[in-house]
Amino acid sequence: MVGIYFSGTGNTKFCVEKFLTYYTGGVTACSIEDGQTVEAIKRNTEIVFAYPVYFSNMPKIVYDFINRNHSVFSGKKIFVIATMGLFSGDGAGCSARLLAKYGAHITGGLHLKMPDCIGDEKALKRTNEQNHLLVIAAENKIKEAAENLKLGNPVRQGLGFWYHMAGLFGQRLWFYNKTKKYSNKLHIEREKCIGCGICVSACAMDNISLYSGKAEPKGNCTMCYRCVNYCPKQAITLLGKKVYEQCIIEKYL
Ligand SMILES: Cc1cc2nc3c(=O)[nH]c(=O)nc-3n(C[C@H](O)[C@H](O)[C@H](O)COP(=O)(O)O)c2cc1C
Ligand code: SF4
Ligand code: SF4
Structure with a gap:
């Protein structure tokens, strides 16, 4: 199997x-x-x-x-x-x-x-x-x-x-x-972003790129929340307006 x-x-x-x-x-x-x-x-x-x-x-x-x-x-x-x-x-x-x-x-x-x-x-x-x-x-x-x-x-x-x-x-x-479609609602706060690139390499959809040291989304997000939960500056949101908790399985084992 x-x-x-x-x-x-x-x-x-x-x-x-x-x-x-x-x-x-x-x-x-x-x-x-x-x-x-x-x-x-x-x-x-x-x-x-x-x-x-x-x-x-x-x-x-x-x-x-x-x-x-x-x-x-x-x-x-x-x-x-x-x-x-x-x-x-x-x-x-x-x-x-x-x-x-x-x-x-x-x-x-x-x-x-x-x-x-x-x-x-x-x-x-x-x-x-x-x-x-x-x-x-x-x-x-x-x-x-x-x-x-x-x-x-x-x-x-x-x-x-x-x-x-x-x-x-x-x-x-x-x-x-x-x-039904990929989402274009991902929001990245430019002021908070330090250009570390973690979200870029984590994204399953190749939906984020760095331009002039700042992360920017395209319109191709499958809503997996990986980037939201990994960003060290809590700069990324999708359905809500503010990050309350960064949820990854390792915290709960
Ligand atoms: C965009 C989105 C929609 C979700 N919708 C539901 C839902 O309809 N019902 C539910 O019980 N959980 C929902 N969830 C929670 C996830 O299914 C759940 O946390 C899942 O275990 C995440 O798995 P992963 O860590 O493998 O990505 C949703 C999560 C996301 C990101
Ligand atoms: S993970 Fe956060 S801080 Fe790092 S590049 Fe992406 S948005 Fe910017
Ligand atoms: S939520 Fe997932 S698919 Fe969407 S931009 Fe972030 S890492 Fe990529």
């Missing part, structure tokens, strides 16, 4: 690696940002496919990855993991339906509540201790799910009609436009 994932701030990477540890005893996971990923899919029949949920949908970068490489998914056995701050309805189902359309066999789905990565909104902020407990609970769930898959009795969270309805009416319909 190989793990294929997208992870903005580390939650999903952590979860897929734990799943592989419990399922196979080792970790072979590739990010979709990595050039070797398509070859890794071709070489493996069994895949765990993982991503964070954005507005009850999969990130645009994940949607485009699947569509661009659709032929490699045919005949693969895919277990889908969706991580989220609170709720998604059918977070796993979003990619599962698309992958099944391209000929994959979906073996199961797992929803994992993890720390909220949106650092510039107060809404879902928890203490470090609460986030730490969330991560422990997620790991226990992962262990159980991996054991159940081994026993041939996989969990099927996010898959099926009722989950689909919950995702659609619970959130996706109202926020559908947010994940």
